[in-house]
Amino acid sequence: MLTTIQIVLLIFIIFAISRVYLRSREKIFSTKTAIFWYLIWLAGLVGVLLPKTTTKLAGLFGVGRGVDVIVYIALALLFYLVFRIYVMIEDLRHEITYLVREIALQKSQKGSSAVSSSRRRGSKK
Amino acid sequence: MKAQIIVPAFNESQIIFKVLTSLPRKLKGISNIETILVNDGSQDDTLIQAKKVDVQIVSHAINRGLGAAIKTGLEIAKKKRADIAITFDGDGQHDPADIAKVVEPIIEKKADLVIGTRFKKLQKVPFDRLIINWFANLATLMMFGVVSTDSQSGLRAFSKKAIDSIDFKGERMDFSSEILLEAKKHNLVICEVPIKAIYTSYSRAKGQRNLNSLAVFSRFLVRIFR
Numbered sequence: 001m002l003t004t005i006q007i008v009l010l011i012f013i014i015f016a017i018s019r020v021y022l023r024s025r026e027k028i029f030s031t032k033t034a035i036f037w038y039l040i041w042l043a044g045l046v047g048v049l050l051p052k053t054t055t056k057l058a059g060l061f062g063v064g065r066g067v068d069v070i071v072y073i074a075l076a077l078l079f080y081l082v083f084r085i086y087v088m089i090e091d092l093r094h095e096i097t098y099l100v101r102e103i104a105l106q107k108s109q110k111g112s113s114a115v116s117s118s119r120r121r122g123s124k125k
Numbered sequence: 126m127k128a129q130i131i132v133p134a135f136n137e138s139q140i141i142f143k144v145l146t147s148l149p150r151k152l153k154g155i156s157n158i159e160t161i162l163v164n165d166g167s168q169d170d171t172l173i174q175a176k177k178v179d180v181q182i183v184s185h186a187i188n189r190g191l192g193a194a195i196k197t198g199l200e201i202a203k204k205k206r207a208d209i210a211i212t213f214d215g216d217g218q219h220d221p222a223d224i225a226k227v228v229e230p231i232i233e234k235k236a237d238l239v240i241g242t243r244f245k246k247l248q249k250v251p252f253d254r255l256i257i258n259w260f261a262n263l264a265t266l267m268m269f270g271v272v273s274t275d276s277q278s279g280l281r282a283f284s285k286k287a288i289d290s291i292d293f294k295g296e297r298m299d300f301s302s303e304i305l306l307e308a309k310k311h312n313l314v315i316c317e318v319p320i321k322a323i324y325t326s327y328s329r330a331k332g333q334r335n336l337n338s339l340a341v342f343s344r345f346l347v348r349i350f351r
Contacts, residue, residue, distance in 0.1 A: 097189040097296050100166075101197045108183045108201065 009048045017041045040077075126232065128152065129207040130160045130224065131198030132180075133191055134215030138170035140327065145178040147221045148213070154232035155209070161201055162215070163194040191279075192293065192300030203288050210288050214279035217327065223320040227282040230316050237287040237313035238304070240273060241280035241320035250322055261302065269306040273317070277301045280320055287313050 002010070020041065024034035047054050047070060054066025063069045130148055134141050141162070148160055160180040164172050166188035175182055183197055195212055202210040209231050213219055223241055230236040243250060244258065258277055265276040281304070283291065290311040293303040308315050 093296065094294065096187075097193045100185045100187055100189050101193060101200070104163075104183050104185050104197055105200060108181070109204075 006048050006051075009044070013041050013044050013048065017045075126155050126208040127157045127206070128155045128159070128209040128211060128228065129198075129202040129205060130158065130211045130213055131163060131195060131202065132160060132213050132215045133163045133165055133194035133198065134167060134171050134175070135165040135188055135191075135194075136167045136169045136171060137215045138167070138174050140217045141171050141215055142174040142177055144213075144215055144217055145175060145180055149221055149224055152225055152228060155228070159205070159207075161198050163198045165189060165191070165194040190296035190300075192296040192303075195300065196293065199283070199288055199291070202283075206285075207288065208285050210283040212279060212281045212283075217325065218323050219280045220321040220323060223280060223318075224282075226318045226320060227280055230318070231282050231284045235314070236316040237284040238291075238308045238315045239282040240275060240278050240305075240315065240317045242273075242275035242278055242317040243320060243322035244274045245317060245319040249324070251324055254324075265302040265305055269302065269309060271302075271305040271309050271315075273305055273315075275317065276305055278320075284313075286311075 017038065020034055020037045023029060024031065047066075051066060054070055056066075058064065058066045058069040061069050061072075063072065132141075132144065132148075137144070145160065145162065150158060152158060160178075162175045162180050162182045164175065164182060164184040166185045172182065172184065181201075183201065185194065185197070198212065199210055209228055211224055211228060213221075213224065219241070227239045227241045230239050244255075258275060262273055262276050265271055265273055278301070287308065290313070291304060291307040293300045293307055295301075295303045305315065307313075
């Protein structure tokens with residue numbers, strides 16, 4: 001018999017897996033990323049449906065309770081994901097800067113060639 | 126020899142006309158000097174004030190930082206085949222007379238990158254700037270193995286070899302240290318010359334906030350440890 005929290009978490013995990021399926025079908029992220037998230041949510045599913053597996057996992061890591069080891073792993077994963085997002089944002093900033101600089105340089109080139117061609121036209125007189 | 130003075134500016138309408146008109150038109154050993162103003166997405170009348178002076182102007186559509194502006198200026202210097210490029214801050218912190226000092230070692234072929242240092246000459250520098258620059262110099266030494274008394278100086282001169290080979294990624298203040306790393310990577314000869322530091326209430330208000338240095342440093346670490 002499932003507890004209330006198990007039912008709630010089960011619904012949430014099924015919803016999350018459905019989002020991963022839909023986004024990977026739309027090719028919003030790669031197959032590798034989709035597999036990563038499927039594994040995360042499937043691990044969550046196992047933990048929710050078979051809570052004793054988390055106790056065994058806790059024993060492996062020398063931690064008292066199953067829920068503690070889940071929290072520790074989740075925190076470590078979250079910190080890593082935040083770092084990856086930060087790196088992605090920095091990459092985007094660099095790309096924006098590259099575009100802004102390229103546009104400025106191209107405009108500058110057009111401006112100087114317009115000036116030099118008008119000077120050449122003037123000298124023909 | 127052909128020299129290009131690169132003046133990056135962001136919202137410097139109060140002082141940019143004075144800065145641009147104070148720049149030297151002639152220098153010993155230089156046959157041709159051009160000035161490029163890199164307008165880094167200014168939202169005030171910087172562009173209007175700059176257009177009153179006979180300088181080339183390149184504008185970034187949005188503000189991308191001092192490093193990005195310098196990189197644009199160096200790219201133009203490279204395309205124009207300049208023999209020397211000089212970076213000169215647009216906020217009035219530098220004395221135009223010091224341009225001749227930073228250019229001299231390059232003309233004499235004694236250096237490829239010359240840093241104008243504020244800390245070799247005894248002069249009044251705000252205490253917080255002393256501390257921040259000390260830490261920046263230490264970080265530059267520990268991470269890049271480059272010794273500098275003023276790694277964050279805005280007055281620098283680059284030889285043709287330096288213009289062609291230095292390529293940095295930093296967009297904000299972190300690029301200053303990266304220039305030194307690039308110089309070391311390409312075996313460029315670096316030298317420092319003492320320059321005057323001009324601190325006014327205007328330049329202090331416009332300058333980097335001290336807390337920004339933490340953000341700059343963390344962005345720098347992310348680039349290294351990504």
